[in-house]
Amino acid sequence: MAEVKLFGNWGSPFSGRIEFALKLKGVEYEFIDEDIYNYKSPLLLKYNPVHKKIPVLVHNGKPICESLVILEYIDETWEKGPSLLPKDPYERALVRFWTKFLDEKCVPTLWKTCWSIGEEQEKAKEESTELLKILEGTLSDKKFFGGDSIGMVDIVANFISYWFIILQELAGLQVLTKEKFPKLGAWIDDYLNCNIIKENLPPKDKLTAYFRARFEAAAAAAK
Amino acid sequence: MASCVQLLGASPSPYVNRVQMALKLKSIEYELIEENPHIKSERLLKANPVLKKIPVLIHDGEPICESLLIVQYIDDAWNNGPSLLPSDAQDAYLARFWALYIDDKNVDFQWYPLYKELREAPTEEARKEVLDKIFEGLVLLEKAFLKCSKGKQFFGGDNIGYLDIALGCYMGWLKVIEEMTSIKFLDRSKTPGLAEWAEKFCSHDTFKEVVPETQKLVEIFKMVQGRGKPASG
Numbered sequence: 305m306a307e308v309k310l311f312g313n314w315g316s317p318f319s320g321r322i323e324f325a326l327k328l329k330g331v332e333y334e335f336i337d338e339d340i341y342n343y344k345s346p347l348l349l350k351y352n353p354v355h356k357k358i359p360v361l362v363h364n365g366k367p368i369c370e371s372l373v374i375l376e377y378i379d380e381t382w383e384k385g386p387s388l389l390p391k392d393p394y395e396r397a398l399v400r401f402w403t404k405f406l407d408e409k410c411v412p413t414l415w416k417t418c419w420s421i422g423e424e425q426e427k428a429k430e431e432s433t434e435l436l437k438i439l440e441g442t443l444s445d446k447k448f449f450g451g452d453s454i455g456m457v458d459i460v461a462n463f464i465s466y467w468f469i470i471l472q473e474l475a476g477l478q479v480l481t482k483e484k485f486p487k488l489g490a491w492i493d494d495y496l497n498c499n500i501i502k503e504n505l506p507p508k509d510k511l512t513a514y515f516r517a518r519f520e521a522a523a524a525a526a527k
Numbered sequence: 528m529a530s531c532v533q534l535l536g537a538s539p540s541p542y543v544n545r546v547q548m549a550l551k552l553k554s555i556e557y558e559l560i561e562e563n564p565h566i567k568s569e570r571l572l573k574a575n576p577v578l579k580k581i582p583v584l585i586h587d588g589e590p591i592c593e594s595l596l597i598v599q600y601i602d603d604a605w606n607n608g609p610s611l612l613p614s615d616a617q618d619a620y621l622a623r624f625w626a627l628y629i630d631d632k633n634v635d636f637q638w639y640p641l642y643k644e645l646r647e648a649p650t651e652e653a654r655k656e657v658l659d660k661i662f663e664g665l666v667l668l669e670k671a672f673l674k675c676s677k678g679k680q681f682f683g684g685d686n687i688g689y690l691d692i693a694l695g696c697y698m699g700w701l702k703v704i705e706e707m708t709s710i711k712f713l714d715r716s717k718t719p720g721l722a723e724w725a726e727k728f729c730s731h732d733t734f735k736e737v738v739p740e741t742q743k744l745v746e747i748f749k750m751v752q753g754r755g756k757p758a759s760g
Binding site for chain 1: 577578586589591592593596597599600603604616617619620623624627628667
């Protein structure tokens, strides 16, 4: 029987994506919680010497790193169960485009918006709003980015649905609201309502407390 | 029915070259529509409204953006010629991982920024620091080459594949930088596998018939430097 381990962190949206994918495919795995913000374990450094980050999937002893690449690997390796990527080449290219866009542009900019201050924050807020408008447009009349059911783009957009909402509230911001982005607002509700998603999210109070502590530490350090 | 394939791009761009290499390996006929990377045409903005960048492949009217994604699309959509990505999931993972690394803006080793940093380094010490980063990255890629090639001549094995294209597209500009700095980056004493690979790759038609000659690139470089704009697209 194949041995599957996932090195991640209870609060990370990036290892969260991999967990959703593995559960969607019905793959049994062992989750190893790494306290990555404080410590890089020897095992993690052994399996991901280049980037030293989670998530890392270890399949039969071989490490697979970088969350988008891990998702493709999962889709290719476990062919039974729902596909993460569509079969049609053009649809696949679109999914890859949007997941790259989310990871390289949206997530870092939204994250930066919450953690920066002053002029830098104003600039990040503007950029975030532009990016969210693009995503709003992409949803058009679809329930999910993947159409009628969740696909890889929805899973990769998980940060927006949950983590960003908590962060923006803690930062006292209202960048993503239902009024400004009705389709994204509806998507968030539908996405978080899916059993496979809601049963696997980190607890809201634990995540909020964790981020609040980090905000306070950052504010203290800035003084 | 013959399909209509157009490529919006500029021939000195390594990212455009990636797509051209993939099309050539699959024997796909296409029309190259030269775009000025610094002046965004209406046609480009329509084809790539989100990122507004070249290359864009337009296949029967549908646009596909982002060079590595286009290469994967070409591999998915056409069956002619050998696959660009390995069929084994583990090997495909390695190809994707290292291609991402080569393009990653968040790692210390990044082609263009590092070479620019090298040129602009104010002191000998700063210059050495940048050079160290470049060579560290190349040593990692040497290890990747040994793992992926499994003793064969290319990252893809006997045939040029996805990772060969991802890295090989830069070889033209690398030669320009080597000429300008008088530094040999792909040094047989440090990275013998990569040095040998580069020689084989650059003598292959896939490279020779796609990437402009070094002297032409040097001219473009000097002209663009004169205008004060970055050389790469």
